[in-house]
Amino acid sequence: VRAPVTVSLEPSGFQLRLAGPAAPQAQVQAFKAWGIIDTGADQFWSTYLRKGEGIVVANIDTGVDATHPALAASYRCAGGDLSDPACWSDPTGACKGTACDDHGHGTHTMGTMVADVSNGSTVPYTVGMAPGAQWIACKACTKDGICTDFDLLDCAEWILAPNGDSAERPHVVNNSWGDEKGGDSWFAAAVTAWRAAGIFPAFSAGNYSGCNTLSSPGDYQESFSSAAHNSLRTIASFSSKGASLFGHDPYTKPNISAPGVDILSTFPGGWGYMQGTSMASPHSAGAVALLWSCAPLLIGQIDDTFELLQSSADPAPEGSCDTPPDEEGNYTYGYGYLNVLAAGGSVCQLGQLQGVVSDAVSGLPLEGVSIRLTDDYHNTFTTSTIGEGNYTILLPQGSYTLQASISNYLPKTIMGVSLAGDEVKLLNIQLDLAQLFFIPLITNSAP
Numbered sequence: 001v002r003a004p005v006t007v008s009l010e011p012s013g014f015q016l017r018l019a020g021p022a023a024p025q026a027q028v029q030a031f032k033a034w035g036i037i038d039t040g041a042d043q044f045w046s047t048y049l050r051k052g053e054g055i056v057v058a059n060i061d062t063g064v065d066a067t068h069p070a071l072a073a074s075y076r077c078a079g080g081d082l083s084d085p086a087c088w089s090d091p092t093g094a095c096k097g098t099a100c101d102d103h104g105h106g107t108h109t110m111g112t113m114v115a116d117v118s119n120g121s122t123v124p125y126t127v128g129m130a131p132g133a134q135w136i137a138c139k140a141c142t143k144d145g146i147c148t149d150f151d152l153l154d155c156a157e158w159i160l161a162p163n164g165d166s167a168e169r170p171h172v173v174n175n176s177w178g179d180e181k182g183g184d185s186w187f188a189a190a191v192t193a194w195r196a197a198g199i200f201p202a203f204s205a206g207n208y209s210g211c212n213t214l215s216s217p218g219d220y221q222e223s224f225s226s227a228a229h230n231s232l233r234t235i236a237s238f239s240s241k242g243a244s245l246f247g248h249d250p251y252t253k254p255n256i257s258a259p260g261v262d263i264l265s266t267f268p269g270g271w272g273y274m275q276g277t278s279m280a281s282p283h284s285a286g287a288v289a290l291l292w293s294c295a296p297l298l299i300g301q302i303d304d305t306f307e308l309l310q311s312s313a314d315p316a317p318e319g320s321c322d323t324p325p326d327e328e329g330n331y332t333y334g335y336g337y338l339n340v341l342a343a344g345g346s347v348c349q350l351g352q353l354q355g356v357v358s359d360a361v362s363g364l365p366l367e368g369v370s371i372r373l374t375d376d377y378h379n380t381f382t383t384s385t386i387g388e389g390n391y392t393i394l395l396p397q398g399s400y401t402l403q404a405s406i407s408n409y410l411p412k413t414i415m416g417v418s419l420a421g422d423e424v425k426l427l428n429i430q431l432d433l434a435q436l437f438f439i440p441l442i443t444n445s446a447p
Contacts, residue, residue, distance in 0.1 A: 005149040005186050007179045007215075009062070009105050009141055009278060018272045032126040034231045035112070035259030035283055040341030041129045044290055047341065048348040049396045052130025052289040053377035054296070057113050058170035059282070060147075060155045060177070061106030063090065063139035065268040066099035068107060070115040070123045075099075076134040085163040090139040091154040102143040104267050108274050109176050110135055111266030112282035113289065127265045129286025129340070132293065132377065136162060136170055147177050149186060156190035160197055171292055171299060172200040174285040176278035178215030180208060183245030187217040195222055198300025200292075202226070202285035204277035205254040206240030211321035211331065218277075219244040219253055224306055227334060228260020228280040233316070235332050236261050239277055241321040242331030248324035251306065256313055257333040258283040284309065287340035294348035294396060295421075310335035312343035349421030354392040357385045357404055360430040365389025366406060369431070373400040373417070397421040404429050 036042050045051050056076055066075050066082050077087035082099040094102055101107045114135050115128030138155035141147040162168040173194060179186075191201050205225045206215030218225035221244075228236040235241075235257065244253035260280035262273050287309065292299045298308075310329070319332020329335040357369045369385040375398050383393040399418045405411040409431040419425055 005179060005184070007147050007149075007152070007177050009145040009147070009177050018267065018270060031124060033264045035263055036126060036129065038231065038233070038259050039129065039283055039287060039338045041286070041290065042126070043341045044344050048294045048344050048350065049381070049394070050132065050290065050294040050348070052114065052133030052286070052293045053375070053379065055130065055133045055172065055289040055293050056136060056170040057130070057133050057172045057174065057285060057289050058136045058138065058159055059106055059109050059113070059174045060138050060140050060152060060159070061109055062103035062141045062143070062145070063095055063101035063106045064099060064110045064135070064137045065101045065107045065266070068111075068266050068268070070111060070117065070128070070266050071107070071135070074114050074116050074131070074134050076136050086165065086168045087136040087162065089155060089158040089162070091151040092139055092142055094142065095139060099137065101268050103141065103145060104272070105141070105145065105176070105274070105278065106137065106139065107268050108265045108272065109174055109278060109282045110137065112263065112279060113174060113286040115266050125264060125271055129283055130289035130293070133289045141177060152187065153190060156187070156194070159199065160193060166197070169197060169199060171198070172202060172285050172288050174202045174282045175217070176204045176276075176281050178204060178206050178218050180206070180215060182206070182214050182216050182219050184216040185220075188220055188222065191217055191220055191222045195302045198302070200224065200285070200288045200302055200305060202281050202288070204281040207238040207276050208240045209238055211241050212243060213240040214242055214244050214253055215240060219246055221246050221249070221251055224284060224309070225254040226260075226277060226280040226284045226338070227254040227257040227332065228275070228277045229257045229333070229337065230261035231259070233337060235319065236275070241319070243324065248326065251310070252324050252329040252331070252334055254334040255306065256284060256309060256335055256338050257316060258338040284338055287338060287343065290340055291343055291347060294344060296397070298347055308343050308346060309338065312339055312346060313337055314339045314342070349397065350394045351397055351419035351421055351423040351425065352392060352394055353417070353419060353425050353427060354390070355427040355429060356389045357391065357429045357431060358389050360432045366409070366431065369404055369406040372403045375400050395419050397423075402427070404431060406431065408434055410434050
């Protein structure tokens with residue numbers, strides 16, 4: 001038996017600034033959110049060729065605008081019913097069964113995790129950490145930013161088995177909310193159950209400033225909590241700090257510091273800026289989606305992922321609230337600044353596919369053959385053969401359909417080309433000359 005618990009969003013009393021007019025598509029790079037650069041996410045995409053494909057993230061928040069042009073395509077039930085219980089739940093009843101967001105906070109945090117710019121000029125900002133991932137959501141918080149324990153626990157159970165099916169559960173769940181007083185274990189069983197199911201539990205640290213102000217459940221040892229810093233990498237004035245009332249063994253709290261000031265992301269009907277540890281936590285959650293996408297063996301390994309994020313963090317100042325007895329990090333920045341690019345360097349490996357393309361009859365090498373590989377997530381990777389018919393291409397581990405084509409030859413498709421990380425695979429290809437059919441030219445000749 002316990003007293004009812006009511007918690008608030010992180011931040012409470014957040015500041016929202018709507019973004020200005022959409023920029024022309026040609027200027028998209030000028031409007032890349034600073035948090036994407038600060039965490040190394042954009043470099044991760046180009047280095048490891050993964051953007052979260054194959055990973056499903058969730059949030060427990062105020063809902064999500066599933067029709068937003070940067071979020072609609074990555075909704076796991078895209079093209080289907082927005083009330084599908086495998087992708088959407090709303091114990092508050094406010095959305096009347098259909099995915100919505102009557103506040104804006106949930107749409108903003110989801111955008112930081114997965115907003116996608118691949119659908120052209122309608123999406124003028126690059127803000128999502130893992131734009132290749134999919135999302136589902138549970139609404140537990142009202143339009144006033146209040147979340148009751150009954151609705152939060154209802155969502156916690158739904159996360160474990162959306163629509164009653166554990167196979168539908170997400171890989172990562174972001175929670176940008178917390179209990180002001182800290183040290184409250186009322187949600188501990190839910191976090192423990194998520195971890196047992198292989199779901200990564202990301203939480204905001206809290207927005208109560210000062211030392212010893214971490215909110216629950218972010219202060220649990222079982223949760224991964226994110227403090228917030230600004231674009232100069234100075235801790236935000238509002239960011240809660242440790243120590244945790246649940247101790248420092250095995251992890252210092254907060255775990256890490258992530259971008260949380262003037263964060264541009266999706267907002268119902270448009271775009272907006274918010275600040276708070278609410279905005280920091282989805283950066284960490286999106287980083288997990290990237291890492292689990294490029295390193296499938298890491299999926300569900302919660303402690304290993306904690307350790308990876310912490311050990312790869314950029315060093316941070318000492319802060320204002322001392323350090324734990326083991327001197328692992330500090331109570332202001334945790335283990336340091338989130339750096340997903342550095343984390344990827346430890347676990348993400350690219351394989352190499354190489355070979356020679358030749359004429360099937362003569363055996364002569366063919367120069368200029370187009371090689372196109374498509375993975376299970378419809379990502380494409382291309383190269384072409386050079387002088388001696390050679391080709392080589394770096395690819396994320398996975399399974400591919402290969403297509404080889406050049407004029408005057410029949411195109412060739414090879415399915416099920418598998419490649420492991422750090423593998424060098426040889427695949428030679430022979431192309432058949434196309435049959436050329438000629439219609440004889442008939443002319444009248446003089447007698």
